[in-house]
Amino acid sequence: MSNIIIGTAGHIDHGKTSLIKALNGFEGDETKEEKQRGITIDLSFSNLRKAQQNIAFIDVPGHEKLVKNMIAGAFSFDCVMLVIAANEGIMPQTIEHIEIIDLLDIKELIVVITKKDLVNEEKLKEIQTQIENFLEDFNFDIKFICSVSTNDKISIENLKDQLFTIKNTNKEQENFFRYYIDRVFSVKGIGTVVTGTVLGNKCEINEKVFIPRLNKETKIKNIQVHNKNALEANISNRAALNLQNIKTTDLKRGDLISKKGYLRGFNTLDISFKCLKGKKLYHNRTYSLFIGSKKVEVKVLLFDSTTSLETGFATIKAKDEFFSIYKEKVILRQSNDTIAGGVVLNCVNDPMKKTQKKELLDALYQSNFDDAYKILLQAHKKGLGLISSAQRFALSHNEAIEFGQNLTNVFCDEKELIIYPIETKDYIKKKIEEIYTKNKFALLSNAAIKLRIKWASSSFIQIVLDELEKEEFLKREKNLYKNANIEEDFTQSLENLICKRLEEESFSPTAPYNIYDDLDIDRKLGDNILKSLCAKKQVFRLQHNLFIHANNLTLIVKEMKKIITEDGYIDIQNFKNRFELSRKYIIAYLDYLDNFSQIKKIDKKRVFVTQLV
Structure with missing residues (x-):
């Protein structure tokens, strides 16, 4: 059709x-x-x-x-x-x-x-x-x-x-479904129904869709196109959608329906604008902005003037969030006068200086994505996410990656959809070198390093690890990396270090992952070491993340029995009066007492069995 x-x-x-x-x-x-x-x-x-x-x-x-x-x-x-x-x-x-x-x-x-x-x-x-x-x-x-x-x-x-001689719609298909609500009502026995025009891409019956303002996913229970039930609604269809588990009172005219994961909300938009003949936009003045079927009060901040302009760039600020896309059209009015029309150039609020932003808008105005990428990478040293490329550039992920791959001096991670300036590699390299220089027994995997440099992708970290191995700074053993100049197997040394640390920490031992991070060892390796220590009964596991040295456990049990002897019982309060321990440790040690046959728990107290005779 x-x-x-x-x-x-x-x-x-x-x-x-x-x-x-x-x-x-x-x-x-x-x-x-x-x-x-x-x-x-x-x-x-x-x-x-x-x-x-x-x-x-x-x-x-x-x-x-x-x-x-x-x-x-x-x-x-x-x-x-x-x-x-x-x-x-x-x-x-x-x-x-x-x-x-x-x-x-x-x-x-x-x-x-x-x-x-x-x-x-x-x-x-x-x-x-x-x-x-x-x-x-x-x-x-x-x-x-x-x-x-x-x-x-x-x-x-x-x-x-x-x-009927007019050809089919000239709207271009976009990367995802969008739909501005122009009416919302309830039908008895059916539920919430909205009407609007299908933009971007089609929608289908039983398909999950997302309402960004509500941060809520819903499902299309039924579709009507011009009062007839349909399995789908295509671009430029006027369609009524019956939505599941959404109240009519939660929705309003101007709300956008889309697909989850495509749109982020920001309370600013950067636009290019052109005023009607004889009209001007004034800096730092309030206007009514129309976008889709949405109307919102906004403040206009001009880029190249502190007074007024007939054409140029401006930042739009509002209390509400916009879920806009690149090249979306807007209208600005004041009272009953139409003042200007605009085109959204930048719908993502980037941390950048005004001069950088102006360069970015110049590039986006000309659809010069090569320059736009380069400018954005200066503001995103720790990586520019391409997952928002459909919103930011109206590009599919494949198109965005292709642009990234054609740039020089960048690393483009196709799998995680991130692009990095190549100089960022030097920062990652320096961080890894610092770890292994500070601790000669460091033994880390790619995943363990990513926990420390959270913004870096695994692929980018691996490139650095491969370089350090090639330079003979690191040596790889299975999936772990150690200092290349240490030949001996120091697993036993690490085991001794962990055991000694737990003993020194007495009755308040550190959680395992914190120990691993302090010692610069991989979490999986650390877990294996603790398993080994538990098997040897040098360490005991009392809870998921509570491991105590055997000697310390013997001492604390002795002290708890002493409290029972002196007070006739032990509970959280009298235990806490004698030892400055957090509730987490106190409860774990009290629960451990229940393993002894001479101890009996009555309500919240523990007593000796002999006391009950």
Whole structure:
């Protein structure tokens, strides 16, 4: 099925809603208020189908006070049907709607002159010439201009035929599904339903989707495309989605639905902008920003001026988080005036200086990803994650990796999707050398080193280990690395070190992993050493991460029995009064007492069995 979304535009009472009704029989003004006032207040949605072609109509309000609703619909247009009444011609909202369409970079345009029966042929030609001259100032691809009257069925049928000559959507498929909610409601026996336009990629029934603002995953229980059940909804489909385990009160217009793991939220956006003729954006001033069907109050911070600009770069700041993508369109308004249109260049809040950010925006404005990568790597010495490439650059992971591989002086980890400046390798190398210089008995694996240098990928660490082995600084034994200049097997030495340390730590022994880190030994090796010490009964394991030297255990048992002799019992309180130990150790030692046949536990106290006779 071929799908295209055509949105109406035009001044109030120029016949947009009546035209849609004449084309497909849909009564757009359904609410009581709309019928009383005789104008379209909110968006309305309908369609027209012929064979394998489907046209979805989004009818928008023309009243100047309702332009915000018009913008919410315009973001999903593939093509615009500009409606101008023959008896009035171009009016204020005609101009504003066209300016907004131009700011959103929607190029395909149809012009329909309505109410032709109210004027003569000469006036009709005059209006058409006026429209053509007006549109010359814009760069639209005008598909056709036609004149109709809702009282003239032949003109309506002629318009239908011309509408079906328009080719399929020109929206490009993206790397993941996105969908802005424009309505949310509950249906009895069904649950929460949302409506919106499918962007980016298709969605399917029973598919898991993610609502970033709520940080919540849900499932699509049912899909309807133009009131018919469907197994999937494709890009540019108007679709109603029935969501599982989501309350209607949790959702609101402007919320984005997507796929988990693709979008991170930030309360800033960096954009390029262009103001309408005669308008300016002012630095550090508050505006209303429209993105998708979302409206939010923002502060605008200009890059190249502390006063005002007609075009340039700006940072947008808001209290809410944006879940935006590269090259997404925005509109900025103040009160009832449209001021500027913008394009999102940077939707990730990077830690960088303003001069660096300006260079980055210059590169992203030109889609120069080579330079953008290089600039970002200067700010991300510890690695630039490519997992967000779909959001940051509108690139798939494979495309992002390909760009990274073509750069010089970088290491691109395809598996973990990270790219590093090559000089970062020297930092990792220095860290590893420091470990083995400080402790000649260090014995670590790649995984153990990664625990110390958490931001470095295993592949990058392995390159450094291979270099150090080649330089004969390290020697590899299975998956462990030791000093190359020490030939003897020092496993016994490490065993002695751990045993001695546990003995010195008396009744408060350190957790094993902390010991391993202090001694610079691999965790798996350390676990094996403790197992060996336990087998020899030099060390006893009382809990998961509590190992005590045998001598210390004998001493603490002796002291606990002494408390029972003196007090007639032992519990947490009188034990703690005599030994400054944490609750973790006290409970472990009390539990160990239960292994002795002469000790009996009564409630929370331990006593000698002989005391019970």
